[in-house]
Amino acid sequence: MIKLVDxxxxxFILGLAATKxxxxxxxxxxxxxxxQIEYDVSMNAxxxxxxxxxxxxxxxxxxxxxxxxxxxxxxxxVIIVNVELPPIASPNFEAGPPREPTIELAxxxxxxxxxxxxxxxxxxxxxxxxxxxxxxxxxxxxxHSGNLFDASSFAAVAALSKTFFPxxxxxYNVQYGEKSKKKLTIKRLPISCTFAKIAGKIFIDPSLKxxxxxxxxxxxxxxxxxxxxxxxxxxxxxxxxxxDKCVADAMKVSKELRKLFK
Amino acid sequence: xxxxxxxHRKIAVPGDLLAEGMDFVPSMxxxxxxxxxxASTVGIVDIRGRVIKVIPLNGRYMPMKNDVVxxxxxxxxxxxxxVDIGGPTDANLSVSEGVSDYVDLxxxxxxxxxxxxxxxxxxxxxxxxxxFVQLTTKGPGLKKLRGGKLTEMVSSKVxxxxxxxxxxITMIKDMTNTEIIxxxxxxxxxxxxxxxxxxxxxxxxxxxxxxHTAGLTKRIEEMLKKGV
Numbered sequence: 001m002i003k004l005v006d007x008x009x010x011x012f013i014l015g016l017a018a019t020k021x022x023x024x025x026x027x028x029x030x031x032x033x034x035x036q037i038e039y040d041v042s043m044n045a046x047x048x049x050x051x052x053x054x055x056x057x058x059x060x061x062x063x064x065x066x067x068x069x070x071x072x073x074x075x076x077x078v079i080i081v082n083v084e085l086p087p088i089a090s091p092n093f094e095a096g097p098p099r100e101p102t103i104e105l106a107x108x109x110x111x112x113x114x115x116x117x118x119x120x121x122x123x124x125x126x127x128x129x130x131x132x133x134x135x136x137x138x139x140x141x142x143x144h145s146g147n148l149f150d151a152s153s154f155a156a157v158a159a160l161s162k163t164f165f166p167x168x169x170x171x172y173n174v175q176y177g178e179k180s181k182k183k184l185t186i187k188r189l190p191i192s193c194t195f196a197k198i199a200g201k202i203f204i205d206p207s208l209k210x211x212x213x214x215x216x217x218x219x220x221x222x223x224x225x226x227x228x229x230x231x232x233x234x235x236x237x238x239x240x241x242x243x244d245k246c247v248a249d250a251m252k253v254s255k256e257l258r259k260l261f262k
Numbered sequence: 263x264x265x266x267x268x269x270h271r272k273i274a275v276p277g278d279l280l281a282e283g284m285d286f287v288p289s290m291x292x293x294x295x296x297x298x299x300x301a302s303t304v305g306i307v308d309i310r311g312r313v314i315k316v317i318p319l320n321g322r323y324m325p326m327k328n329d330v331v332x333x334x335x336x337x338x339x340x341x342x343x344x345v346d347i348g349g350p351t352d353a354n355l356s357v358s359e360g361v362s363d364y365v366d367l368x369x370x371x372x373x374x375x376x377x378x379x380x381x382x383x384x385x386x387x388x389x390x391x392x393x394f395v396q397l398t399t400k401g402p403g404l405k406k407l408r409g410g411k412l413t414e415m416v417s418s419k420v421x422x423x424x425x426x427x428x429x430x431i432t433m434i435k436d437m438t439n440t441e442i443i444x445x446x447x448x449x450x451x452x453x454x455x456x457x458x459x460x461x462x463x464x465x466x467x468x469x470x471x472x473x474h475t476a477g478l479t480k481r482i483e484e485m486l487k488k489g490v
Contacts (some may be wrong), residue, residue, distance in 0.1 A: 128418070
């Protein structure tokens with residue numbers, strides 16, 4: 001079914017924007033909602049984190065196993081990102097196999113981590129062509145109140161930054177439940193910033209009500225000095241100057257956000 | 263004489279034993295099994311004499327006859343409009359109940375009266391056993407709404423937003439300088455300047471979140487006085 005755009009809501013958002021205010025009354029008109037990161041929320045995971053972005057709530061857990069590398073990359077480890085959007089997070093989510101939005105979300109998080117080189121895949125190699133570490137990043141949404149992209153990405157990166165390898169015996173059998181002292185090294189912190197386009201205007205970190213009426217979406221993932229990944233969604237386009245502005249804003253805002261990570 | 267196992271305004275979860283004995287009557291959100299009365303939803307226990315009720319903390323609006331609701335036009339058919347009222351199914355507003363003048367269906371574009379996306383205040387005329395809901399816009403205060411914006415709250419908490427003889431809603435209206443209409447389906451229409459609308463919306467969000475706590479009117483007053 002075609003979803004009608006709520007014009008009254010669009011007018012309200014634009015009217016508020018004229019007075020430099022957002023729907024959720026956030027402190028900074030051009031910034032993120034209040035962001036909280038909590039570490040080590042899961043006992044059994046090798047690393048975990050829970051991120052609250054306003055009322056959006058996401059947890060990420062890291063499991064590390066040993067397996068065979070891909071045939072075309074015999075000396076590299078593997079990272080696998082999986083996102084789950086359970087019905088408890090939103091009345092619009094349904095149980096069952098992942099659908100397009102879920103897969104897009106997982107791919108964007110994956111790309112941010114992979115392309116930024118946050119994890120050195122070569123260091124995950126144990127024995128070339130035979131044994132490598134496989135890092136599973138599992139993300140669960142607990143509450144959807146807009147911008148799951150950034151919340152998921154923050155949770156994944158935060159969990160990775162507090163991940164320790166599990167213990168292994170002589171034959172490389174993983175001893176789960178016991179963590180070694182070997183930490184997974186994170187070379188840089190990729191921070192993603194999502195922008196929503198509503199009636200020609202661009203808003204950072206859209207809340208749920210804003211996401212409902214947005215016509216375009218752009219996610220920019222950057223580290224301290226570089227843009228590593230982007231994803232553009234929905235039908236509306238972004239002009240070159242708009243993309244430049246989004247990138248500049250993402251660089252600026254991500255500096256503040258990076259301080260939240262320990 | 264029956265025995266009460268809970269207290270007024272306590273939280274109950276499904277399966278909670280509320281009372282024993284035939285002299286207690288289960289109402290909304292509770293049911294009887296032999297001599298015992300159990301809760302069937304998560305909510306606040308409300309005891310009025312012999313009647314035990316569990317007011318849900320969350321959930322969809324269930325349409326009831328004579329409720330005044332706010333709806334949004336979702337579709338225009340040959341002789342009726344489909345209206346979203348936040349219930350399990352869309353409600354139906356027929357031409358004869360929506361318009362008082364004579365309408366020649368073959369020649370008239372019904373969007374003249376109510377167009378897509380228009381908000382209306384309507385009364386529920388009838389709820390069928392199959393969930394079919396018939397609306398009317400004939401009656402005092404029932405009309406099409408122009409401008410303004412919509413915010414939502416849980417329908418079972420609407421009495422809290424209105425307050426004792428309208429004390430809460432009057433206060434919000436006066437302090438934010440807005441026009442507010444509350445539908446019994448939990449949809450609330452607010453009209454004013456954008457920043458005033460935002461303040462009223464935030465106040466209503468707070469009521470929705472803290473409806474089960476005491477001294478709410480005072481806190482809302484303080485919040486609006488401080489300014490957002």
